Amino acid sequence: MSFSQISPIPEIKDVELGSTIGNGAFACVKSACLKSDPSVVFAVKFVHIPTCKNTGLSEKDITKEVVLQSRCSKNDNVLKVIDCNISDDFMWIVLEMADGGDLFDKIEPDVGVDSEVAQFYFQQLIRAVSYLHDECGIAHRDIKPENILLDGNGNLKLADFGLAYQYRRKDGSIRISTDQRGSPPYMAPEILHSNAYLANITDIWSIGILLFVLLTGEILWELPVFDDENFENFIKNEGNIYTGPWTRLDFNHMNLLRKILQPNPEKRVSLETLKLHPWFTSQVRFADENGLCNNPSLLARKLLSNLKVSLSDNDYFKFTQDVNMNEKIPYRLGSTQPINNDLAQIQHDSLNVKNYSFTQQHSVVPDSGGPTGQRSYLKQDLDLTKKLLTDVAVLQFCDERDPNFSSSLVLNKTNITKFYTLEEMDIILPLLETALQIVHVKVKPDLYGQFSTLFNTMGDEYMFPVTIGVKTEDRNGYVLTGSIIIAKLEDPLKSVDFERRSGDPLEWRRLFKRIALCCRGIILVPGANET
Numbered sequence: 001m002s003f004s005q006i007s008p009i010p011e012i013k014d015v016e017l018g019s020t021i022g023n024g025a026f027a028c029v030k031s032a033c034l035k036s037d038p039s040v041v042f043a044v045k046f047v048h049i050p051t052c053k054n055t056g057l058s059e060k061d062i063t064k065e066v067v068l069q070s071r072c073s074k075n076d077n078v079l080k081v082i083d084c085n086i087s088d089d090f091m092w093i094v095l096e097m098a099d100g101g102d103l104f105d106k107i108e109p110d111v112g113v114d115s116e117v118a119q120f121y122f123q124q125l126i127r128a129v130s131y132l133h134d135e136c137g138i139a140h141r142d143i144k145p146e147n148i149l150l151d152g153n154g155n156l157k158l159a160d161f162g163l164a165y166q167y168r169r170k171d172g173s174i175r176i177s178t179d180q181r182g183s184p185p186y187m188a189p190e191i192l193h194s195n196a197y198l199a200n201i202t203d204i205w206s207i208g209i210l211l212f213v214l215l216t217g218e219i220l221w222e223l224p225v226f227d228d229e230n231f232e233n234f235i236k237n238e239g240n241i242y243t244g245p246w247t248r249l250d251f252n253h254m255n256l257l258r259k260i261l262q263p264n265p266e267k268r269v270s271l272e273t274l275k276l277h278p279w280f281t282s283q284v285r286f287a288d289e290n291g292l293c294n295n296p297s298l299l300a301r302k303l304l305s306n307l308k309v310s311l312s313d314n315d316y317f318k319f320t321q322d323v324n325m326n327e328k329i330p331y332r333l334g335s336t337q338p339i340n341n342d343l344a345q346i347q348h349d350s351l352n353v354k355n356y357s358f359t360q361q362h363s364v365v366p367d368s369g370g371p372t373g374q375r376s377y378l379k380q381d382l383d384l385t386k387k388l389l390t391d392v393a394v395l396q397f398c399d400e401r402d403p404n405f406s407s408s409l410v411l412n413k414t415n416i417t418k419f420y421t422l423e424e425m426d427i428i429l430p431l432l433e434t435a436l437q438i439v440h441v442k443v444k445p446d447l448y449g450q451f452s453t454l455f456n457t458m459g460d461e462y463m464f465p466v467t468i469g470v471k472t473e474d475r476n477g478y479v480l481t482g483s484i485i486i487a488k489l490e491d492p493l494k495s496v497d498f499e500r501r502s503g504d505p506l507e508w509r510r511l512f513k514r515i516a517l518c519c520r521g522i523i524l525v526p527g528a529n530e531t
Protein backbone atom coordinates (compact mmCIF):
# COMPACT_ATOMS: atom_id res chain seq x y z
CA MET A 1 0.00 0.00 0.00
CA SER A 2 1.35 3.46 -0.85
CA PHE A 3 1.78 6.22 1.74
CA SER A 4 -0.87 8.34 0.04
CA GLN A 5 -3.37 5.56 0.70
CA ILE A 6 -2.50 5.50 4.40
CA SER A 7 -2.49 9.28 4.93
CA PRO A 8 -3.66 12.02 2.56
CA ILE A 9 -0.81 13.88 0.88
CA PRO A 10 -0.83 17.52 2.08
CA GLU A 11 -1.46 20.36 -0.33
CA ILE A 12 1.38 22.80 -0.89
CA LYS A 13 0.56 26.46 -1.48
CA ASP A 14 1.16 27.64 -5.07
CA VAL A 15 2.26 24.16 -6.12
CA GLU A 16 0.49 21.78 -8.52
CA LEU A 17 1.35 18.19 -7.73
CA GLY A 18 1.75 15.71 -10.58
CA SER A 19 2.29 11.97 -10.71
CA THR A 20 4.34 9.80 -8.37
CA ILE A 21 7.85 9.45 -9.78
CA GLY A 22 9.45 7.33 -7.09
CA ASN A 23 8.80 5.36 -3.96
CA GLY A 24 11.25 4.58 -1.19
CA ALA A 25 10.95 2.75 2.09
CA PHE A 26 9.96 5.95 3.91
CA ALA A 27 8.84 8.36 1.24
CA CYS A 28 7.04 8.87 -2.00
CA VAL A 29 8.23 11.43 -4.50
CA LYS A 30 5.94 13.37 -6.83
CA SER A 31 6.62 15.63 -9.76
CA ALA A 32 5.32 19.16 -9.29
CA CYS A 33 5.27 22.60 -10.86
CA LEU A 34 4.40 26.14 -9.92
CA LYS A 35 0.69 26.91 -10.40
CA SER A 36 1.63 30.32 -11.74
CA ASP A 37 4.27 28.95 -14.13
CA PRO A 38 3.97 25.27 -15.10
CA SER A 39 7.35 25.44 -16.81
CA VAL A 40 8.99 25.59 -13.37
CA VAL A 41 9.21 21.90 -12.53
CA PHE A 42 10.55 20.22 -9.39
CA ALA A 43 10.14 17.11 -7.28
CA VAL A 44 8.47 16.90 -3.87
CA LYS A 45 9.50 14.17 -1.48
CA PHE A 46 6.83 13.29 1.08
CA VAL A 47 8.50 11.53 3.99
CA HIS A 48 5.91 9.52 5.89
CA ILE A 49 6.58 10.35 9.55
CA PRO A 50 4.67 7.42 11.16
CA THR A 51 6.61 4.94 8.99
CA CYS A 52 9.91 6.55 10.06
CA LYS A 53 8.86 6.51 13.72
CA ASN A 54 7.95 2.83 13.46
CA THR A 55 11.58 2.13 12.67
CA GLY A 56 12.73 3.97 15.79
CA LEU A 57 13.52 7.37 14.27
CA SER A 58 12.66 10.53 16.21
CA GLU A 59 11.25 13.68 14.62
CA LYS A 60 14.69 15.25 15.08
CA ASP A 61 16.31 12.42 13.11
CA ILE A 62 13.76 12.91 10.35
CA THR A 63 14.24 16.67 10.02
CA LYS A 64 18.03 16.44 10.33
CA GLU A 65 18.18 15.06 6.78
CA VAL A 66 16.66 18.15 5.24
CA VAL A 67 18.51 20.58 7.51
CA LEU A 68 21.89 19.16 6.48
CA GLN A 69 21.01 18.75 2.80
CA SER A 70 19.83 22.35 2.55
CA ARG A 71 23.19 23.50 3.95
CA CYS A 72 24.83 21.80 0.96
CA SER A 73 22.71 23.13 -1.86
CA LYS A 74 25.32 25.22 -3.66
CA ASN A 75 27.08 22.58 -5.69
CA ASP A 76 26.06 21.37 -9.15
CA ASN A 77 26.54 17.73 -8.12
CA VAL A 78 24.46 17.83 -4.95
CA LEU A 79 20.67 17.61 -5.20
CA LYS A 80 19.29 21.01 -4.21
CA VAL A 81 16.67 21.52 -1.51
CA ILE A 82 14.35 24.36 -2.50
CA ASP A 83 11.90 24.36 0.40
CA CYS A 84 10.49 22.14 3.10
CA ASN A 85 7.74 21.93 5.70
CA ILE A 86 6.08 19.51 8.04
CA SER A 87 2.45 18.48 8.52
CA ASP A 88 0.86 15.87 10.79
CA ASP A 89 1.93 12.78 8.91
CA PHE A 90 4.41 14.07 6.36
CA MET A 91 7.55 16.09 6.09
CA TRP A 92 7.70 17.37 2.54
CA ILE A 93 10.83 18.54 0.81
CA VAL A 94 10.78 20.47 -2.46
CA LEU A 95 13.81 19.30 -4.43
CA GLU A 96 15.32 20.08 -7.77
CA MET A 97 14.00 17.60 -10.32
CA ALA A 98 16.44 14.87 -11.32
CA ASP A 99 14.82 13.86 -14.58
CA GLY A 100 17.60 11.54 -15.72
CA GLY A 101 16.50 8.93 -13.17
CA ASP A 102 18.56 6.85 -10.77
CA LEU A 103 22.19 5.91 -11.42
CA PHE A 104 21.73 2.38 -10.05
CA ASP A 105 19.20 1.73 -12.79
CA LYS A 106 21.89 2.15 -15.40
CA ILE A 107 24.47 -0.25 -13.98
CA GLU A 108 24.38 -3.64 -15.66
CA PRO A 109 24.96 -6.41 -13.08
CA ASP A 110 28.23 -8.29 -13.63
CA VAL A 111 29.21 -5.84 -16.37
CA GLY A 112 29.13 -2.31 -14.97
CA VAL A 113 29.16 0.89 -17.01
CA ASP A 114 31.52 2.04 -19.74
CA SER A 115 34.91 3.07 -18.30
CA GLU A 116 34.71 6.68 -19.50
CA VAL A 117 31.26 6.98 -17.92
CA ALA A 118 32.66 5.59 -14.66
CA GLN A 119 35.44 8.18 -14.83
CA PHE A 120 32.92 10.97 -15.44
CA TYR A 121 30.84 10.00 -12.40
CA PHE A 122 33.96 9.44 -10.29
CA GLN A 123 35.04 13.01 -11.06
CA GLN A 124 31.61 14.45 -10.30
CA LEU A 125 31.34 12.49 -7.08
CA ILE A 126 34.79 13.67 -5.93
CA ARG A 127 33.65 17.25 -6.62
CA ALA A 128 30.42 16.77 -4.68
CA VAL A 129 32.09 15.12 -1.68
CA SER A 130 34.98 17.64 -1.61
CA TYR A 131 32.40 20.39 -1.48
CA LEU A 132 30.52 18.69 1.38
CA HIS A 133 33.72 18.17 3.37
CA ASP A 134 35.65 21.36 2.61
CA GLU A 135 32.88 23.92 2.46
CA CYS A 136 30.11 22.47 4.62
CA GLY A 137 31.95 20.27 7.14
CA ILE A 138 29.42 17.55 6.42
CA ALA A 139 30.05 13.85 5.75
CA HIS A 140 27.41 12.06 3.68
CA ARG A 141 27.96 8.59 5.19
CA ASP A 142 25.68 6.76 2.78
CA ILE A 143 27.35 7.04 -0.62
CA LYS A 144 25.99 4.28 -2.88
CA PRO A 145 24.34 4.12 -6.31
CA GLU A 146 20.83 4.23 -4.79
CA ASN A 147 21.59 7.70 -3.43
CA ILE A 148 22.78 9.12 -6.71
CA LEU A 149 20.32 10.67 -9.12
CA LEU A 150 20.93 12.14 -12.55
CA ASP A 151 19.62 15.32 -14.12
CA GLY A 152 18.29 15.38 -17.68
CA ASN A 153 21.83 15.92 -19.03
CA GLY A 154 23.17 12.96 -17.07
CA ASN A 155 24.99 14.99 -14.38
CA LEU A 156 25.35 13.33 -10.99
CA LYS A 157 23.23 14.62 -8.10
CA LEU A 158 24.20 13.30 -4.68
CA ALA A 159 20.99 12.79 -2.69
CA ASP A 160 19.53 11.25 0.46
CA PHE A 161 21.20 12.90 3.43
CA GLY A 162 19.45 10.61 5.93
CA LEU A 163 22.76 9.57 7.55
CA ALA A 164 24.69 12.81 6.95
CA TYR A 165 26.74 14.16 9.82
CA GLN A 166 28.15 17.59 10.67
CA TYR A 167 31.63 16.34 11.50
CA ARG A 168 33.27 19.78 11.60
CA ARG A 169 31.91 22.46 13.88
CA LYS A 170 31.78 26.13 12.95
CA ASP A 171 34.90 26.76 15.05
CA GLY A 172 36.75 24.16 12.98
CA SER A 173 36.93 21.49 15.69
CA ILE A 174 36.20 17.93 14.60
CA ARG A 175 33.46 15.70 15.96
CA ILE A 176 34.35 12.04 16.12
CA SER A 177 31.72 9.47 15.12
CA THR A 178 30.96 6.39 17.16
CA ASP A 179 27.76 4.95 15.70
CA GLN A 180 27.66 1.99 13.32
CA ARG A 181 25.40 3.14 10.55
CA GLY A 182 25.52 2.90 6.77
CA SER A 183 24.78 0.48 3.96
CA PRO A 184 26.76 -2.70 4.76
CA PRO A 185 28.62 -3.28 1.45
CA TYR A 186 29.64 0.39 1.25
CA MET A 187 30.64 0.87 4.90
CA ALA A 188 34.27 1.54 5.76
CA PRO A 189 35.80 -1.17 7.99
CA GLU A 190 36.67 1.25 10.80
CA ILE A 191 32.96 1.92 11.35
CA LEU A 192 32.65 -1.68 12.50
CA HIS A 193 36.07 -2.26 13.98
CA SER A 194 36.86 0.84 16.03
CA ASN A 195 34.96 2.73 18.67
CA ALA A 196 35.64 6.12 17.15
CA TYR A 197 36.29 7.17 13.56
CA LEU A 198 36.31 10.18 11.27
CA ALA A 199 33.12 10.24 9.23
CA ASN A 200 34.63 12.21 6.33
CA ILE A 201 37.32 9.53 5.80
CA THR A 202 34.66 6.83 5.60
CA ASP A 203 33.10 8.69 2.64
CA ILE A 204 36.33 8.16 0.68
CA TRP A 205 36.09 4.40 1.23
CA SER A 206 32.48 4.38 0.00
CA ILE A 207 33.54 6.25 -3.15
CA GLY A 208 36.00 3.39 -3.79
CA ILE A 209 33.31 0.73 -3.40
CA LEU A 210 30.99 2.69 -5.65
CA LEU A 211 33.72 2.98 -8.26
CA PHE A 212 34.22 -0.79 -8.13
CA VAL A 213 30.47 -1.31 -8.62
CA LEU A 214 30.46 1.10 -11.57
CA LEU A 215 33.36 -0.69 -13.23
CA THR A 216 32.25 -4.29 -12.63
CA GLY A 217 28.52 -4.34 -11.76
CA GLU A 218 29.31 -6.28 -8.58
CA ILE A 219 29.72 -5.42 -4.95
CA LEU A 220 32.96 -6.48 -3.33
CA TRP A 221 31.57 -8.00 -0.15
CA GLU A 222 28.45 -7.98 1.94
CA LEU A 223 30.16 -6.48 4.97
CA PRO A 224 33.78 -5.49 5.64
CA VAL A 225 34.32 -8.04 8.41
CA PHE A 226 36.62 -11.06 8.57
CA ASP A 227 33.66 -13.42 8.61
CA ASP A 228 33.03 -12.30 5.05
CA GLU A 229 35.20 -14.49 2.85
CA ASN A 230 35.66 -11.85 0.16
CA PHE A 231 36.75 -9.18 2.62
CA GLU A 232 39.05 -11.58 4.44
CA ASN A 233 40.63 -12.51 1.12
CA PHE A 234 41.12 -8.86 0.23
CA ILE A 235 42.85 -8.08 3.52
CA LYS A 236 44.98 -11.23 3.52
CA ASN A 237 46.26 -10.43 0.02
CA GLU A 238 46.65 -6.73 0.79
CA GLY A 239 44.32 -5.87 -2.04
CA ASN A 240 46.27 -7.88 -4.63
CA ILE A 241 43.44 -9.98 -6.01
CA TYR A 242 43.42 -11.28 -9.54
CA THR A 243 40.30 -13.40 -9.55
CA GLY A 244 36.55 -12.82 -10.01
CA PRO A 245 35.44 -9.30 -10.90
CA TRP A 246 38.94 -7.91 -10.21
CA THR A 247 40.08 -9.51 -13.46
CA ARG A 248 37.82 -7.12 -15.35
CA LEU A 249 39.71 -4.09 -14.08
CA ASP A 250 42.67 -2.65 -15.89
CA PHE A 251 45.93 -1.82 -14.16
CA ASN A 252 45.12 1.88 -13.63
CA HIS A 253 41.73 1.16 -12.09
CA MET A 254 43.31 -1.42 -9.77
CA ASN A 255 45.94 1.03 -8.64
CA LEU A 256 43.45 3.75 -7.95
CA LEU A 257 41.13 1.41 -6.08
CA ARG A 258 43.92 0.09 -3.87
CA LYS A 259 44.75 3.63 -2.79
CA ILE A 260 41.13 4.30 -1.88
CA LEU A 261 40.29 0.93 -0.37
CA GLN A 262 43.01 1.17 2.23
CA PRO A 263 41.59 -0.47 5.37
CA ASN A 264 43.68 1.71 7.65
CA PRO A 265 41.93 5.12 7.53
CA GLU A 266 45.21 6.88 8.30
CA LYS A 267 46.78 5.44 5.17
CA ARG A 268 43.73 5.98 2.95
CA VAL A 269 44.25 8.43 0.11
CA SER A 270 42.87 11.93 0.76
CA LEU A 271 40.49 13.77 -1.53
CA GLU A 272 43.23 16.32 -2.21
CA THR A 273 45.54 13.59 -3.50
CA LEU A 274 42.74 11.98 -5.49
CA LYS A 275 42.18 15.29 -7.22
CA LEU A 276 45.74 15.09 -8.55
CA HIS A 277 45.22 11.60 -9.98
CA PRO A 278 45.13 11.42 -13.82
CA TRP A 279 41.72 9.77 -13.66
CA PHE A 280 40.46 12.97 -12.06
CA THR A 281 42.56 15.50 -13.95
CA SER A 282 42.00 14.22 -17.49
CA GLN A 283 38.88 15.55 -19.13
CA VAL A 284 36.31 13.06 -20.43
CA ARG A 285 34.98 13.62 -23.94
CA PHE A 286 31.50 14.66 -22.91
CA ALA A 287 32.41 17.02 -20.04
CA ASP A 288 33.26 20.70 -20.00
CA GLU A 289 36.11 22.24 -18.00
CA ASN A 290 33.90 22.29 -14.88
CA GLY A 291 33.23 18.59 -15.26
CA LEU A 292 29.58 19.02 -16.30
CA CYS A 293 28.15 17.12 -19.22
CA ASN A 294 28.27 19.04 -22.50
CA ASN A 295 27.18 16.21 -24.78
CA PRO A 296 24.14 14.51 -23.19
CA SER A 297 23.40 12.31 -26.17
CA LEU A 298 26.92 10.82 -26.22
CA LEU A 299 26.74 10.23 -22.46
CA ALA A 300 23.28 8.64 -22.77
CA ARG A 301 24.49 6.38 -25.58
CA LYS A 302 27.53 5.27 -23.62
CA LEU A 303 25.64 4.90 -20.37
CA LEU A 304 22.79 2.90 -21.80
CA SER A 305 24.77 0.76 -24.25
CA ASN A 306 25.84 -1.72 -21.55
CA LEU A 307 22.26 -2.48 -20.54
CA LYS A 308 21.38 -5.81 -22.07
CA VAL A 309 19.04 -8.63 -21.31
CA SER A 310 19.78 -11.83 -23.13
CA LEU A 311 16.83 -13.89 -24.39
CA SER A 312 19.12 -16.06 -26.50
CA ASP A 313 18.61 -19.77 -27.03
CA ASN A 314 21.95 -20.44 -25.37
CA ASP A 315 21.10 -18.57 -22.21
CA TYR A 316 17.62 -20.04 -22.15
CA PHE A 317 19.01 -23.58 -22.41
CA LYS A 318 21.63 -22.92 -19.78
CA PHE A 319 19.04 -21.41 -17.49
CA THR A 320 16.58 -24.29 -17.87
CA GLN A 321 19.38 -26.80 -17.37
CA ASP A 322 20.43 -25.09 -14.18
CA VAL A 323 16.84 -25.09 -13.00
CA ASN A 324 16.41 -28.76 -13.81
CA MET A 325 19.57 -29.66 -11.96
CA ASN A 326 18.26 -27.48 -9.15
CA GLU A 327 21.69 -26.06 -8.62
CA LYS A 328 23.66 -23.02 -9.60
CA ILE A 329 20.46 -21.09 -8.97
CA PRO A 330 21.77 -18.57 -6.55
CA TYR A 331 18.41 -17.64 -5.10
CA ARG A 332 18.03 -19.50 -1.87
CA LEU A 333 14.97 -21.51 -1.17
CA GLY A 334 13.38 -19.77 1.81
CA SER A 335 14.66 -21.42 4.93
CA THR A 336 11.52 -20.56 6.83
CA GLN A 337 7.90 -20.95 5.85
CA PRO A 338 6.78 -17.64 4.28
CA ILE A 339 3.93 -15.84 5.94
CA ASN A 340 0.99 -14.87 3.76
CA ASN A 341 2.20 -11.28 3.23
CA ASP A 342 5.47 -12.56 1.83
CA LEU A 343 3.78 -14.40 -1.02
CA ALA A 344 3.79 -12.70 -4.39
CA GLN A 345 0.16 -11.92 -5.11
CA ILE A 346 -2.13 -9.43 -6.80
CA GLN A 347 -2.54 -6.27 -4.75
CA HIS A 348 -5.33 -3.80 -5.17
CA ASP A 349 -6.72 -0.99 -3.01
CA SER A 350 -10.07 -2.66 -2.79
CA LEU A 351 -8.65 -6.07 -2.12
CA ASN A 352 -9.64 -7.83 1.01
CA VAL A 353 -7.93 -11.01 0.07
CA LYS A 354 -9.60 -13.10 2.74
CA ASN A 355 -13.03 -12.57 1.22
CA TYR A 356 -12.15 -14.10 -2.09
CA SER A 357 -12.47 -17.72 -2.92
CA PHE A 358 -10.37 -18.78 -5.83
CA THR A 359 -12.75 -20.67 -8.02
CA GLN A 360 -10.83 -20.53 -11.27
CA GLN A 361 -7.80 -22.68 -11.69
CA HIS A 362 -5.33 -21.87 -14.43
CA SER A 363 -2.71 -24.43 -13.85
CA VAL A 364 -1.89 -24.89 -17.51
CA VAL A 365 1.11 -22.78 -18.32
CA PRO A 366 1.10 -21.40 -21.85
CA ASP A 367 3.95 -22.28 -24.12
CA SER A 368 6.46 -19.52 -23.59
CA GLY A 369 7.75 -19.92 -27.07
CA GLY A 370 10.26 -22.50 -25.96
CA PRO A 371 13.83 -22.40 -27.07
CA THR A 372 12.93 -21.43 -30.59
CA GLY A 373 11.86 -17.99 -29.49
CA GLN A 374 9.03 -15.55 -29.69
CA ARG A 375 5.57 -15.97 -31.11
CA SER A 376 4.44 -14.11 -34.22
CA TYR A 377 2.55 -10.85 -34.15
CA LEU A 378 0.18 -9.20 -36.55
CA LYS A 379 1.09 -6.30 -38.83
CA GLN A 380 -0.84 -3.69 -36.81
CA ASP A 381 1.01 -4.79 -33.69
CA LEU A 382 4.26 -4.04 -35.40
CA ASP A 383 3.29 -0.39 -35.89
CA LEU A 384 3.18 -0.08 -32.14
CA THR A 385 6.69 -1.37 -31.81
CA LYS A 386 8.00 1.47 -33.96
CA LYS A 387 6.91 3.90 -31.28
CA LEU A 388 9.02 2.03 -28.78
CA LEU A 389 12.21 2.01 -30.78
CA THR A 390 13.86 4.68 -28.69
CA ASP A 391 12.84 3.19 -25.36
CA VAL A 392 15.81 1.58 -23.62
CA ALA A 393 13.44 -0.84 -21.90
CA VAL A 394 12.78 -2.25 -25.39
CA LEU A 395 16.26 -1.83 -26.80
CA GLN A 396 17.91 -3.70 -23.94
CA PHE A 397 16.53 -6.90 -25.48
CA CYS A 398 17.93 -6.08 -28.92
CA ASP A 399 21.28 -6.88 -30.38
CA GLU A 400 23.58 -3.89 -29.78
CA ARG A 401 24.54 -3.84 -33.47
CA ASP A 402 21.06 -2.63 -34.30
CA PRO A 403 21.67 0.96 -35.49
CA ASN A 404 18.48 2.02 -33.72
CA PHE A 405 20.17 1.32 -30.46
CA SER A 406 22.67 4.10 -30.80
CA SER A 407 20.37 6.83 -32.10
CA SER A 408 18.12 9.23 -30.20
CA LEU A 409 18.69 7.80 -26.76
CA VAL A 410 17.90 10.13 -23.90
CA LEU A 411 18.18 9.76 -20.18
CA ASN A 412 14.88 9.88 -18.39
CA LYS A 413 13.13 8.61 -15.33
CA THR A 414 11.58 5.63 -17.07
CA ASN A 415 12.25 2.42 -15.23
CA ILE A 416 14.46 0.12 -17.27
CA THR A 417 13.68 -3.13 -15.47
CA LYS A 418 10.62 -3.56 -17.63
CA PHE A 419 9.38 -5.30 -20.74
CA TYR A 420 6.50 -4.78 -23.12
CA THR A 421 4.09 -7.41 -24.37
CA LEU A 422 1.09 -7.69 -26.66
CA GLU A 423 -0.37 -10.65 -24.79
CA GLU A 424 -3.51 -10.81 -22.68
CA MET A 425 -3.60 -11.36 -18.94
CA ASP A 426 -4.55 -15.04 -19.24
CA ILE A 427 -1.17 -15.59 -20.89
CA ILE A 428 0.92 -13.09 -18.94
CA LEU A 429 -0.08 -14.00 -15.40
CA PRO A 430 0.35 -17.79 -15.53
CA LEU A 431 3.70 -17.32 -17.23
CA LEU A 432 4.83 -14.80 -14.62
CA GLU A 433 3.64 -17.15 -11.89
CA THR A 434 5.77 -19.97 -13.26
CA ALA A 435 8.74 -17.64 -13.75
CA LEU A 436 8.50 -16.42 -10.16
CA GLN A 437 8.41 -19.99 -8.91
CA ILE A 438 11.42 -20.92 -11.03
CA VAL A 439 13.49 -18.11 -9.50
CA HIS A 440 12.31 -19.20 -6.06
CA VAL A 441 9.97 -16.34 -5.28
CA LYS A 442 7.08 -17.77 -3.29
CA VAL A 443 3.80 -17.07 -5.04
CA LYS A 444 0.24 -17.30 -3.83
CA PRO A 445 -1.18 -19.88 -6.26
CA ASP A 446 -3.21 -18.81 -9.26
CA LEU A 447 -2.38 -15.18 -10.00
CA TYR A 448 -4.77 -15.25 -12.93
CA GLY A 449 -7.58 -16.54 -10.70
CA GLN A 450 -6.91 -13.66 -8.27
CA PHE A 451 -6.98 -11.24 -11.18
CA SER A 452 -10.22 -12.67 -12.65
CA THR A 453 -12.04 -12.49 -9.35
CA LEU A 454 -11.15 -8.84 -9.00
CA PHE A 455 -11.78 -8.09 -12.63
CA ASN A 456 -15.32 -9.47 -12.39
CA THR A 457 -16.08 -7.09 -9.53
CA MET A 458 -14.25 -4.01 -10.72
CA GLY A 459 -14.16 -4.15 -14.48
CA ASP A 460 -11.45 -3.09 -16.83
CA GLU A 461 -11.45 0.59 -15.89
CA TYR A 462 -10.50 0.22 -12.24
CA MET A 463 -8.49 -2.94 -12.52
CA PHE A 464 -5.39 -1.57 -14.23
CA PRO A 465 -2.57 -1.16 -13.49
CA VAL A 466 -2.36 -4.59 -11.94
CA THR A 467 0.23 -4.84 -9.17
CA ILE A 468 1.87 -8.01 -7.92
CA GLY A 469 3.72 -7.47 -4.66
CA VAL A 470 7.03 -9.33 -4.47
CA LYS A 471 9.10 -10.10 -1.41
CA THR A 472 12.03 -12.47 -1.58
CA GLU A 473 15.61 -13.06 -0.52
CA ASP A 474 18.49 -12.18 -2.78
CA ARG A 475 21.49 -14.48 -3.36
CA ASN A 476 23.03 -13.32 -0.13
CA GLY A 477 19.97 -13.76 2.00
CA TYR A 478 19.00 -10.07 2.12
CA VAL A 479 15.39 -9.02 1.70
CA LEU A 480 14.39 -7.76 -1.72
CA THR A 481 10.97 -6.18 -2.13
CA GLY A 482 9.18 -4.55 -5.01
CA SER A 483 6.24 -4.81 -7.35
CA ILE A 484 5.55 -6.10 -10.80
CA ILE A 485 3.17 -3.61 -12.33
CA ILE A 486 1.24 -4.49 -15.47
CA ALA A 487 -0.15 -1.40 -17.16
CA LYS A 488 -2.38 -1.21 -20.21
CA LEU A 489 -1.02 1.11 -22.87
CA GLU A 490 -2.42 1.35 -26.36
CA ASP A 491 -4.48 -1.84 -26.79
CA PRO A 492 -3.14 -4.58 -26.85
CA LEU A 493 0.23 -3.22 -25.69
CA LYS A 494 1.07 -3.66 -22.02
CA SER A 495 4.14 -2.79 -19.99
CA VAL A 496 5.36 -5.13 -17.27
CA ASP A 497 7.39 -3.01 -14.88
CA PHE A 498 9.60 -4.42 -12.12
CA GLU A 499 9.72 -1.65 -9.54
CA ARG A 500 12.14 -2.21 -6.66
CA ARG A 501 11.11 -0.93 -3.26
CA SER A 502 13.95 -2.11 -1.02
CA GLY A 503 17.08 -4.22 -1.30
CA ASP A 504 20.09 -4.27 -3.58
CA PRO A 505 19.26 -2.78 -7.01
CA LEU A 506 21.79 -5.02 -8.77
CA GLU A 507 20.05 -8.06 -7.27
CA TRP A 508 16.67 -6.70 -8.35
CA ARG A 509 17.87 -6.38 -11.91
CA ARG A 510 19.39 -9.88 -11.78
CA LEU A 511 15.99 -11.18 -10.67
CA PHE A 512 14.29 -9.25 -13.48
CA LYS A 513 16.66 -10.70 -16.08
CA ARG A 514 15.98 -14.27 -14.99
CA ILE A 515 12.23 -13.72 -15.01
CA ALA A 516 12.49 -12.07 -18.44
CA LEU A 517 14.33 -15.12 -19.74
CA CYS A 518 11.48 -17.34 -18.50
CA CYS A 519 8.94 -15.01 -20.15
CA ARG A 520 10.91 -14.56 -23.36
CA GLY A 521 8.10 -15.91 -25.49
CA ILE A 522 5.87 -12.93 -24.76
CA ILE A 523 8.39 -10.11 -24.66
CA LEU A 524 8.08 -7.58 -27.43
CA VAL A 525 11.42 -7.38 -29.21
CA PRO A 526 11.49 -5.23 -32.35
CA GLY A 527 12.72 -7.24 -35.25
CA ALA A 528 12.26 -10.57 -33.50
CA ASN A 529 8.47 -10.85 -33.56
CA GLU A 530 7.74 -10.28 -37.25
CA THR A 531 5.87 -12.91 -39.18
Ligand SMILES: Nc1ncnc2c1ncn2[C@@H]1O[C@H](COP(=O)(O)OP(=O)(O)OP(=O)(O)O)[C@@H](O)[C@H]1O
Pocket: 021, 022, 023, 024, 025, 026, 027, 028, 029, 043, 045, 079, 095, 096, 097, 098, 099, 101, 102, 146, 149, 159, 160, 501, 502
Ligand atom coordinates in the same frame (compact mmCIF):
# COMPACT_ATOMS: atom_id res chain seq x y z
N1 LIG B 1 14.59 15.06 -6.78
C1 LIG B 1 14.17 13.96 -7.39
N2 LIG B 1 13.92 13.98 -8.70
C2 LIG B 1 13.49 12.86 -9.34
N3 LIG B 1 13.27 11.68 -8.73
C3 LIG B 1 13.49 11.60 -7.42
C4 LIG B 1 13.96 12.72 -6.67
N4 LIG B 1 14.11 12.33 -5.38
C5 LIG B 1 13.77 11.03 -5.33
N5 LIG B 1 13.38 10.59 -6.55
C6 LIG B 1 12.93 9.23 -6.88
O1 LIG B 1 12.19 8.70 -5.80
C7 LIG B 1 12.76 7.45 -5.36
C8 LIG B 1 12.57 7.34 -3.86
O2 LIG B 1 13.18 8.43 -3.20
P1 LIG B 1 14.11 8.23 -1.95
O3 LIG B 1 15.10 7.14 -2.27
O4 LIG B 1 14.70 9.53 -1.59
O5 LIG B 1 13.07 7.73 -0.86
P2 LIG B 1 13.43 7.12 0.55
O6 LIG B 1 12.21 6.54 1.17
O7 LIG B 1 14.23 8.13 1.34
O8 LIG B 1 14.42 5.98 0.09
P3 LIG B 1 15.08 4.84 0.88
O9 LIG B 1 14.21 3.66 0.60
O10 LIG B 1 16.43 4.74 0.21
O11 LIG B 1 15.16 5.26 2.30
C9 LIG B 1 14.21 7.50 -5.83
O12 LIG B 1 14.74 6.23 -6.07
C10 LIG B 1 14.09 8.30 -7.13
O13 LIG B 1 13.73 7.42 -8.19
